[in-house]
Amino acid sequence: MGPIPSYTALIREKSDARREAVSLIGMTALSGVAMGASMAVVNAVVGQGEGGATFPNLLLFALLATIFLWSRNYALSRTAIIVQAMLTRIRESIVRKLRDVDLQAIEAIDRERLIKTLSHDCFVISEASESIVIGASSAVMLLFSAFYVATLSLFAFILLCGLVCAAIFHYRRSQRSSRAILDAASESENRLFESIRHLVYGFREVKIAPEKGNDLLDNYILDYGTQAEALRIQSQRQFLKGLASSQTFFYVLLASIIFILPQYQVDRLIIQKITYIILFIAGPMEVFVRALPAAIKANAAAEHIWSVEAWLEGADRDAPAAALAHDLQFQSIGLRELTFQHGEAEAGQGFRVGPIELSLRPGEIVFIAGGNGSGKSTLLLLLLGLYRPLGGQLLWNGAAVRPHNAARYRQLFSVVFADFHLFDRLYGLRATDPGRVNELLHRFGLDRKVKFVDGAFSTLDLSTGQRKRLAMIGALLEEKPIMVFDEWAADQDVTSREYYYTKLLPELKAQGKTIVAVTHDDRYYGVADRVIYMEQGSIRSQEARV
Numbered sequence: 001m002g003p004i005p006s007y008t009a010l011i012r013e014k015s016d017a018r019r020e021a022v023s024l025i026g027m028t029a030l031s032g033v034a035m036g037a038s039m040a041v042v043n044a045v046v047g048q049g050e051g052g053a054t055f056p057n058l059l060l061f062a063l064l065a066t067i068f069l070w071s072r073n074y075a076l077s078r079t080a081i082i083v084q085a086m087l088t089r090i091r092e093s094i095v096r097k098l099r100d101v102d103l104q105a106i107e108a109i110d111r112e113r114l115i116k117t118l119s120h121d122c123f124v125i126s127e128a129s130e131s132i133v134i135g136a137s138s139a140v141m142l143l144f145s146a147f148y149v150a151t152l153s154l155f156a157f158i159l160l161c162g163l164v165c166a167a168i169f170h171y172r173r174s175q176r177s178s179r180a181i182l183d184a185a186s187e188s189e190n191r192l193f194e195s196i197r198h199l200v201y202g203f204r205e206v207k208i209a210p211e212k213g214n215d216l217l218d219n220y221i222l223d224y225g226t227q228a229e230a231l232r233i234q235s236q237r238q239f240l241k242g243l244a245s246s247q248t249f250f251y252v253l254l255a256s257i258i259f260i261l262p263q264y265q266v267d268r269l270i271i272q273k274i275t276y277i278i279l280f281i282a283g284p285m286e287v288f289v290r291a292l293p294a295a296i297k298a299n300a301a302a303e304h305i306w307s308v309e310a311w312l313e314g315a316d317r318d319a320p321a322a323a324l325a326h327d328l329q330f331q332s333i334g335l336r337e338l339t340f341q342h343g344e345a346e347a348g349q350g351f352r353v354g355p356i357e358l359s360l361r362p363g364e365i366v367f368i369a370g371g372n373g374s375g376k377s378t379l380l381l382l383l384l385g386l387y388r389p390l391g392g393q394l395l396w397n398g399a400a401v402r403p404h405n406a407a408r409y410r411q412l413f414s415v416v417f418a419d420f421h422l423f424d425r426l427y428g429l430r431a432t433d434p435g436r437v438n439e440l441l442h443r444f445g446l447d448r449k450v451k452f453v454d455g456a457f458s459t460l461d462l463s464t465g466q467r468k469r470l471a472m473i474g475a476l477l478e479e480k481p482i483m484v485f486d487e488w489a490a491d492q493d494v495t496s497r498e499y500y501y502t503k504l505l506p507e508l509k510a511q512g513k514t515i516v517a518v519t520h521d522d523r524y525y526g527v528a529d530r531v532i533y534m535e536q537g538s539i540r541s542q543e544a545r546v
């Protein structure tokens with residue numbers, strides 16, 4: 001697997017490098033050999049004095065330099081193409097799998113970490129790949145030089161090998177905890193940015209209560225910042241220690257060649273040549289040492305990608321969402337003895353829902369009422385087939401909703417959740433007539449604030465009530481048979497609320513739509529055909545209003 005197993009595994013299994021492995025490794029090695037060989041030519045020419053400066057030697061040098069430049073350029077440009085294509089493919093594969101996993105899986109993971117893997121970790125791999133190729137080419141050049149030294153003096157070669165082993169041993173010891181330090185530094189930075197986020201997004205609260213801001217700044221932002229600073233300095237020191245040990249190794253080597261080798265090797269010319277070699281490899285050696293931290297970071301980023309992939313592979317999913325189906329029939333939906341559990345029941349901290357017994361028929365308006373935390377939103381998620389029930393069945397026209405048909409079933413619904421996400425454009429509704437959108441913007445009193453331009457809304461910078469009205473427009477344009485609204489009217493002014501209950505809902509019902517709406521507005525309960533009361537996760541009662 002090599003010293004950076006996750007990174008190499010990623011390149012091997014997720015990129016096209018496998019097909020080009022021979023040419024890529026060959027070109028990288030060729031560039032190292034050509035660099036070493038051009039050094040050998042320089043050495044030979046200089047060693048021969050004036051007699052060495054011949055046209056054939058010049059040609060040979062030019063040829064080797066060209067091979068070096070061409071092969072390294074080839075390896076670098078192909079690596080860039082392969083790595084970028086690989087990252088695009090990885091992002092696509094992660095996003096595709098992400099789209100299909102269950103809601104419960106998404107709710108259980110760290111979404112920030114997921115986004116960071118798609119952005120930061122992919123960026124780290126993209127940046128590191130160039131350093132890794134140049135580092136590998138330099139390593140080949142160093143190997144070539146070692147063998148070149150062996151042809152000149154076996155003793156010098158043994159000396160070189162001994163010193164290299166000592167340097168590697170020392171380097172590994174000095175870098176032993178570098179990964180742990182890097183991880184701790186990035187953890188401190190995460191906490192630092194989390195605290196800064198509280199300051200930025202809780203700015204109004206901080207303005208009103210300065211002690212919040214002082215506490216955040218003095219005890220969290222500064223503390224985490226200082227921790228991160230100390231860890232980054234420690235990590236940089238470690239890297240510099242590694243660099244210094246490689247430079248010390250270089251000077252010890254040089255001193256050994258100049259002062260010890262002459263005791264065993266009398267040929268001054270050979271000593272001179274080996275000295276040139278040592279001086280020549282100083283640059284590639286530093287390049288190689290500098291590539292190591294980049295490789296360690298790329299390996300850590302690859303580990304994150306692997307763990308996200310593993311999580312996605314293991315997460316529950318429905319059959320992939322089919323293309324939008326317009327022919328979905330809805331005669332009945334039934335929740336039969338449906339049960340669900342939030343969290344661990346054993347830990348005593350979970351929330352149990354059900355058993356729920358509920359039927360839904362076309363063209364009716366059903367209100368769901370109940371106290372805070374009584375399970376209304378959870379009931380909606382169960383009805384929408386977004387949570388997998390623990391027991392019981394969700395029936396669609398008499399047939400059970402299961403992973404193979406759940407995505408299709410969900411297409412029956414348009415939803416405005418209580419904690420809805422407002423999209424900047426009408427995704428999935430490309431063919432929508434802009435005239436219809438403008439008419440709805442006008443109807444919901446948003447036409448002065450929001451314009452519908454090139455398929456997107458001109459702004460989402462709106463009040464909570466206005467944002468909900470915009471979300472409602474999106475839901476109405478979807479033209480689905482069942483509409484689900486979770487406390488939609490809660491943030492509306494009196495006029496919009498009145499409009500919602502007395503005009504919009506009856507109009508939708510008249511169009512044959514079924515409405516399921518969570519509401520606390522008991523003075524409008526007369527609009528509904530039925531009101532369902534939730535209490536502690538169960539339906540306490542159902543009241544027919546007509």
Ligand SMILES: Nc1ncnc2c1ncn2[C@@H]1O[C@H](COP(=O)(O)OP(=O)(O)OP(=O)(O)O)[C@@H](O)[C@H]1O
Nearest residue numbers: 107342343351370371372373374375376377378379
């Ligand atoms: N994703 C979740 N993970 C764990 N517990 C949850 C989750 N979502 C809701 N709960 C818990 O389930 C219970 C019911 O929540 P739910 O949101 O369904 O109630 P609600 O009646 O809609 O409340 P509200 O009127 O305040 O919106 C609450 O105790 C809540 O803490």
